[in-house]
Each structure stands twice: as structure tokens, then as C-alpha cells.
Amino acid sequence: MTLNELLAALPQYQTLSPIQAVDVQQITTDSRQVRPGTLFVAYQGVSVDSHRFIPQAIANGASVIVAEHLNAPHPQPLSQGERGESLLPLPLGEGWGEGDSATIYLTVPDGREALAHLAAAWHGYPARQLAMVGITGTDGKTTTTNLLYQILRAAGKRVSMISTVNAVIGDEVLETGLHTTTPDAPDIQRYLAAMVAAGTEICLLETTSHGLAHHRVTACEFDMAIVTNITHEHLDAHGNSLENYRAAKAKLFESLATAQAKGYPKCAILNADDGSFHYLKAKLEANKTPWYAYSHQQHPAATVTATEIHYDATGSRFTVHVQARVEHARSFEVVSPLIGRYNVSNCLAAATAALTWFNLPSTAIQQGIANIGQIPGRMERIDEGQPFVALVDFAHTPNALANALQVARTLTTGRVIAVFGCAGLRDVDKRAMMGQVAAQWADYTIITAEDPRTENLADIMAATAEVMQAHGAIEGQTFERVADRGQAIYRATQLAQPNDVVMALGKGHEQSMCFGTTEYPWDDRQAMRHALRGQPLLTLPTANLPVVIGH
Secondary structure, three states, X not given: OEHHHHHOOOOOOEEOOOOOOOEXXXXXXXXXXXXXXXXXXXXXXXXXXXXXXXXXXXXXXXXXXXXXXXXXOOOOOOOOOHHHOOOOOOOOOOEOOOOOOOOEEEEOOOHHHHHHHHHHHHOOOHHHHOEEEEEEOOOOHHHHHHHHHXXXXXXXXXXXXXXXXXXXXXXXXXXXXXXXXXXXXXXXXXXXXXXXXXXXXXXXXXXXXXXXXXOOOOOOOOOEEEEOOOOOOOHHHHOOOXXXXXXXXXXXXXXXXXOXXXXXXXEEEEEOOOOOHHHHHHHHHHOOOOEEEEEOOOOOOOOEEEEEEEEEOOEEEEEEEEOOOOOOOOOEEEEEOOOOHHHHHXXXXXHHHHHOOOOOOHHHHHHHHHOOOOOXXXXXXXXXXXXXXXXXXXXXXXXHHHHHHXXXXXXXXXXXXXXXXXXXXXXXXXXXXXXXXXXXHOOEEEEOOOOOEOOOHHXXXXXXXXXXXXXXXXXXXXXXXXXXXXXXXXXXXXXXXXXXXXXXXXXXXXXXXXEOOEXXXXXXXXXXXXXXXXXXXXXXXXXXXXXXXXX
């Protein structure tokens, strides 16, 4: 693609050298991949400023540099192994481009935003050829995405999706990474282009606050936005402010007003039972964007509501009611294999989108919800013939942990035994909140590791333990600390009696755990199976630590 074609995609840029006719062969943010004909994008990241890799990109023959600035950072050697080698910035004076006529230099206000627009242009703006649905929220995004996917499939629609578990493009399933997050902008645009090539009509894109704040979904031209809820999570990435976190989520809804028109109206689906309702409603009405709401608490502003809600260990059953202004307005019963009132809310979110914007009949909703199947790591039951219930769930926020534990209490007359931890280098306040929830709703808790990263694991666990004690829990009687997660899950299964519920919480479908800066292979479901067979899974750096009860 020519450089001029790519530059037409950028909302704003400045040139620091004459624009020449260049055929760009690739776009990358990895200086190791640069070769002649490459456009290299640099930006200030969360922990790494990739401007420091511009000298390597130039040395490797980059034709174009797009950066937020072109002033060399303070010279310092890269740590051994960083970007694959140890290397000093090139001594090119005040700016890197001085005296180098072979490279074209551009600056942009935000490198991540520029990368998203460049990637969209590179792939021919695939989002403009799809009906784009963004699903955001603190909890329930993956479940709601899968529910709407199954409903649309039941209606005969050609639908693909990108979730934090995987990407489904036609009949192909692709992994999207080790940890839950929205893929980077180049990957998103590559997936969208593959969807267009596969004949997809509708794309469902699970959208995290990081994805919105870091421009990973910029240039996705959304047509519909759906929210599940907005509660405490990721505040560390948003200035430790719930208001900032909420504002990041709101970007999805605000983008509807400026996204390219595709022949049908933009629309939003809100949760009238959630604290975000009035905030998002005001944003939408200021931009004159239509919205519909759902509620399982009979909120008067809701278009779609649920009554006669019943659930047990086998699933849920409830009646959906639809306001008369919707074409397919009538009451109908829904039977779902998903358990818990919060999953009724997720079903309503998907049903509201299907009934309003997609104008689908209730039969497609009934069939799609019934077809949902087991979503990896979402209240996933692990059965090895044991006389108690064993579940793996992704609950890693205070709200999700409370929901999961409350549902577990309805599944048994026995005890609820919970295993969970809190991540290092992440929202510190959450550690206390998780401890308070566990003290209130679990009969017995085992505090363990969950991606401690470079923080001290003992300190992370101590923060949760301290709050649990403050709320009446007694170490050695109602909770304990076991550093190794495999040992912790095994310990929980050994404590379990018939009719108890054992829950491994916080990792869900994820396939790794981070200690230091290394990702070690890890799967809670595999660990639970090992434990139920009488053998702890010991693959993590903490595996040599003993089980310690009652510090």
C-alpha cells in the first residue's frame, strides 16, 4: 500500500521530512520485525516507551517512522533479553532523524490511535463491511457475547465473534492470547478482514476498558453497543478512579455518534438495574443515539424484563416480557443451562439486542439461549465422580466473586469452599474487597496465588487475609493461606465433604500464570481434575512451598 493511502487514514499528523512515494510493505510496532519498506509505529506504553526502539528500527531499514515525538530518550542500555538483545540507542543528536534522508518521519498525538487507523486502512476498513456490535462491562461480557452469537446463529445469521476466550470466524476457532484482554488493534483488524473474506454479516466484539482506553478497538465503526454492568475493576489502569473507568467504558457508546453510517440506525443496549444506567443514558441522549434497556428487577425504563425466575444446579428458567413498541412484543419462556440471577441478566442483554436492533423472533432467542453450552471457565463443572460439586469460574472482581459465591450457596445444603487470589501490579483496593466478600459468603476460603507478577506473593495474600480477619474470619478455622495454587485447589478438594461446593475462582479459561515477568503454563480446570484424582498439579514456581495453615 502506498504511504499516501495510509496517511489518508490518520486523523492528524505532522511531517518532519518530505513525504516521498513509498510502497509500504508492512506495519509493525516490533523493531525486530523491521525490514526495508516497513512503517514502524512507536508510542508510550504502560511500562515500556517504544520510542527507545526507533534506532533499531532505523538500523533495520525502516522506511517510515510514526511516533508521538522524535526526541531521543535518555540513553540507557536495554536489559538483556529485552526485545531479544541488548542494545544502545543510536547517537543521532537531539532527534533521531538528523542527517538520515532515507527515512520519513511523522509525529501523531497518540501512537496507539494512529496504529489502529493505519491497521484498518491496511486491511481495507473491514468494519465498514460488517454490522459491528461491541459488548462491554465489568462482568458477563464473554457470556453475553456467546449468548448473542448463539441467538444469531439460531436465526440463520452469518455471525462471527471476538471474545477474550477466542475468536470464532465462520467455522474456525482461533486463540486470542494467554490473559483476558481485547487483542491489539492490528490483530482486531486482521480478524475483521478474515470475517469479511469468510462472508460474515455480523461481528460481535467483546470490548474491555483497556481495549477502549488503548485504542485497540478504534476504527471498528460500531453500530451497536451493549453493557452488562460497571463495577469495581481495573481502577489501577484508570487513575484509581471509578469515574475514569466508567468514562473509558462510555467511549464505546460515544463512538456510535461518529461511526460511519451503514444504512441502519446506531443503537445501545443498557442495563437498567446497574449503576451505569443513568450515566450512559445521558451520554446517549446528548448524542441523540437511540437506546433500549433490560431489567430483571422490573425497572420502569426497561423494554425487556424477566419474571418468574427459577434456577438450580441444572440451569435457569424465566419468562421474558417485551414492551409493545417492539415488533415481536409478547411474553415467552426461556430455559437456559446457565445458573444464577446474574446470568438471567446476561440472557436479557442478548435478548434485548436480538428483539430490538436485529428484529428477531422469540423462537430464535429461546433456541439460541438453550444452545449456549458450557462457556470455558464460567461456572464450569468438573466431574471426576466426586461426591461434591467442583466448579471453575473466572470471578476475579468483587462483584463477580459475590455473585459466584451466592449462586453456589443455592446449589447445596453443604459448605461453599472458595479458592482465589488477587493479581500483582493490579488494583490494590480490590484485595480488601475480595476478602470482605469471601468472609461474608464463603464457609471456608483458601487464599492463594493469581498472577503475582513482580510483587511479593505473601504480601498480596496478607492484604486479603487481614481484611477477612477484620470481618470475623478466623485463620485456621474459616480460612487459610496456601501459596501454591495447585496445592490450594488440592487442599480444597481434600476438605470437601459430600454435598459441598468447591470453587476455583479468578483464572477461569486462562492458560497461564505470571510470576516475575514469566508466563508459566496453567489451567485451573486441569488443576481441579488433578486434585479430584488425588494429585495436586505442581507446575508453578511456588510448588516447593508447603501448605501452611494458621499463620
